[in-house]
Amino acid sequence: MSRQTILAANWKMHGAPAGFDAADSPYKPHASVDVIVFPSFLDIRACVAAKITTGGQWGCSEPDGAFTGDVSMRMLHAAGCTFVLCGHSERRHKRGETDDDVEAQVIAALEAGLHPIVCVGETDKQRENGKERTAVKKQVMAVPHGRVTFAYEPVWAIGTGKTATPEIAQEMHAFIRSLLPKDQQATTQILYGGSTNPMNARELLRQDDIDGLLVGGAALKPDEFRDMVASAAELSS
Ligand code: PGA
Numbered sequence: 001m002s003r004q005t006i007l008a009a010n011w012k013m014h015g016a017p018a019g020f021d022a023a024d025s026p027y028k029p030h031a032s033v034d035v036i037v038f039p040s041f042l043d044i045r046a047c048v049a050a051k052i053t054t055g056g057q058w059g060c061s062e063p064d065g066a067f068t069g070d071v072s073m074r075m076l077h078a079a080g081c082t083f084v085l086c087g088h089s090e091r092r093h094k095r096g097e098t099d100d101d102v103e104a105q106v107i108a109a110l111e112a113g114l115h116p117i118v119c120v121g122e123t124d125k126q127r128e129n130g131k132e133r134t135a136v137k138k139q140v141m142a143v144p145h146g147r148v149t150f151a152y153e154p155v156w157a158i159g160t161g162k163t164a165t166p167e168i169a170q171e172m173h174a175f176i177r178s179l180l181p182k183d184q185q186a187t188t189q190i191l192y193g194g195s196t197n198p199m200n201a202r203e204l205l206r207q208d209d210i211d212g213l214l215v216g217g218a219a220l221k222p223d224e225f226r227d228m229v230a231s232a233a234e235l236s237s
Contacts, residue, residue, distance in 0.1 A: 003189050005205065005236045006149070006212030007229050008036040008117065009219030010057065010085065010193075016043045017222050021050035026226035028052055033232045034212070036083050037219075041071050048080030055083030055117070058091055061104035063112075073105070073112035084114045087139065089121055089155045099142035106143045117149045117191065117214070120176070124156035133175055140179050149189045150176055151214040157194025159216060164194060166203045166210075173209035198227035205235050 009027060011017075016039055020027050027037045028051065038055045039047050047054040060070035076084055086109060087102035102118065109116040120139035122132040132154075140150065152172050157164050164172070169192045177185050192204050193214030204210055212232065218224040 003187065003211045004034055005032075005232045006034045006036060006189060006191055007225075007232050008038065008055075008083075008151075008191060008212065008214045009225055010038045010088075010214055010216050011040065011043070011220060012057070012090070012216060013040060014220055015040070016046065017220050019222055020052070021046065025050070025052075026222050026229050030229055030233060032236055033229055035229060038083070038085055044076070044079050044081060053083070054081050055085065056081050056114070057085050057088065059084045059086075059105060059109060059112075059114070061101070061108035063108070073108040073114055077112045077114055082115060084109045084116055085151075086116045086118045086143070088119045089153055089158055093123075093155065099139060102139070103142050103144075106148060110144070110147055115147065115149065116143075117151050118143050119151045119153050119193070119214070121153040121155050121158075121194070127154070127156065132172070136172065136176065137179060140176055145180050145184055145188070149191065151191040151193050152176060153193035153214060159195065161195050163196060163200050163204075164192070166200075166207050169204055170207035170209055173207065177209055196228070198224050198231070201228040202231045202235065205232055 036053045038057045056076040059073040063074045086105045091097045106116045122135040126135045189211040191212040191214045196213045197218045
């Protein structure tokens with residue numbers, strides 16, 4: 001399989017970990033793994049200055065204007081970001097973002113020259129009711145395909161310590177891949193996210209359709225993140 005492995009650090013609403021810009025920082029570009037950091041808006045410029053591949057955790061679909069508190073995709077690009085997260089479950093569930101909002105963000109991100117990572121995933125209720133595929137399909141089909149990366153992040157696994165088993169994750173990743181146009185199935189990267197850590201990273205990364213990880217809590221601990229990058233590098237060599 002020729003898809004490059006991605007290890008993405010989502011720092012959420014936390015400051016940059018101490019030493020993030022040090023010469024031996026695990027957040028800096030790696031020879032065999034694409035390491036991407038999603039800091040708060042306030043830390044974007046410091047990450048870019050430290051030559052870290054940087055993304056926005058969110059971006060407004062409007063290019064500019066009277067949107068107090070927002071930052072546009074265009075502004076993220078101008079600040080040096082190359083990636084942006086769209087549709088993270090915390091935005092969907094805590095900020096009420098809809099599939100239409102996420103679609104508009106993806107389109108704006110592509111127009112601004114950013115690479116969107118679109119997060120999708122079912123809630124625990126949806127899984128209990130056997131509706132996980134329906135829920136994820138709706139989110140995947142809501143965005144344009146081709147120049148986006150997906151992150152499967154089951155809502156019940158985010159920040160809960162409950163990781164999807166490698167089998168569940170693989171099954172959902174294969175399902176997501178099957179929804180993509182035939183000519184994009186082999187090339188589209190699909191990351192897994194939700195309570196990943198140095199203990200479970202390796203087994204998840206071993207799955208055929210898992211092309212990397214979107215890491216929250218463990219990405220705030222440089223040593224843990226370093227370990228995960230090392231596992232990814234070892235498996236992709
Ligand atoms: P977690 O977060 O690793 O802390 O579960 C993942 C995410 O929200 O992207």
